[in-house]
Amino acid sequence: MNILKDLLLHVCCAPCSGGIIETLLEEGTRPTLYFYNPNIHPFDEYERRKAAIKEFAQKTGLAWADADYEPDQWLTRVKGLEDAPERGLRCQACFDIRLERTALYAHENGFKIMGTTNGISRWKDINQVRKSGMRAVAPYPGIAFLDRDWRKSGGIERMNLVTKRENFYQQTYCGCIFSNKKAM
Ligand code: SF4
Numbered sequence: 001m002n003i004l005k006d007l008l009l010h011v012c013c014a015p016c017s018g019g020i021i022e023t024l025l026e027e028g029t030r031p032t033l034y035f036y037n038p039n040i041h042p043f044d045e046y047e048r049r050k051a052a053i054k055e056f057a058q059k060t061g062l063a064w065a066d067a068d069y070e071p072d073q074w075l076t077r078v079k080g081l082e083d084a085p086e087r088g089l090r091c092q093a094c095f096d097i098r099l100e101r102t103a104l105y106a107h108e109n110g111f112k113i114m115g116t117t118n119g120i121s122r123w124k125d126i127n128q129v130r131k132s133g134m135r136a137v138a139p140y141p142g143i144a145f146l147d148r149d150w151r152k153s154g155g156i157e158r159m160n161l162v163t164k165r166e167n168f169y170q171q172t173y174c175g176c177i178f179s180n181k182k183a184m
Pocket residue numbers: 039040086087090091092094095174175176177178179
């Protein structure tokens with residue numbers, strides 16, 4: 001029995017997600033991909049990232065769901081944390097809002113387990129992602145968080161390989177307006 005058959009996988013972008021998706025497929029898991037990333041700014045960048053990962057979902061034949069673009073809600077959540085450094089409190093809140101919504105979608109749609117591609121980048125604090133995931137599922141006793149370090153077992157190398165092979169669009173900043181300003 002594959003306990004991951006009911007996996008809802010929150011995806012942030014194609015480069016972070018491609019290798020993880022291929023690993024899951026190899027293991028016999030066909031996750032439903034869920035795109036909820038109100039942090040991404042501006043809107044055309046949001047659309048570009050979404051289009052890239054959605055195209056890969058179609059290519060792999062995976063189920064796809066995406067939520068509304070809600071940048072105002074995201075900005076409200078990170079108010080006062082605008083100047084926090086990457087890996088700081090703004091990023092923690094950013095993971096929280098995205099994984100809370102993923103958990104709600106999992107609850108409303110009968111998923112038993114949820115995970116995220118958020119932690120694979122070496123620029124992210126994997127412990128922040130882990131904490132957000134655990135907190136997000138806490139209100140729903142029937143849902144578990146897939147607590148897995150995707151960087152391990154060649155995960156980073158696979159991410160780079162799939163990104164190159166698929167010629168994914170590669171962004172130059174993490175996603176929010178604050179990370180974009182820093183990259184400029
Ligand atoms: S730097 Fe990235 S993880 Fe941190 S708040 Fe901005 S978009 Fe979110």
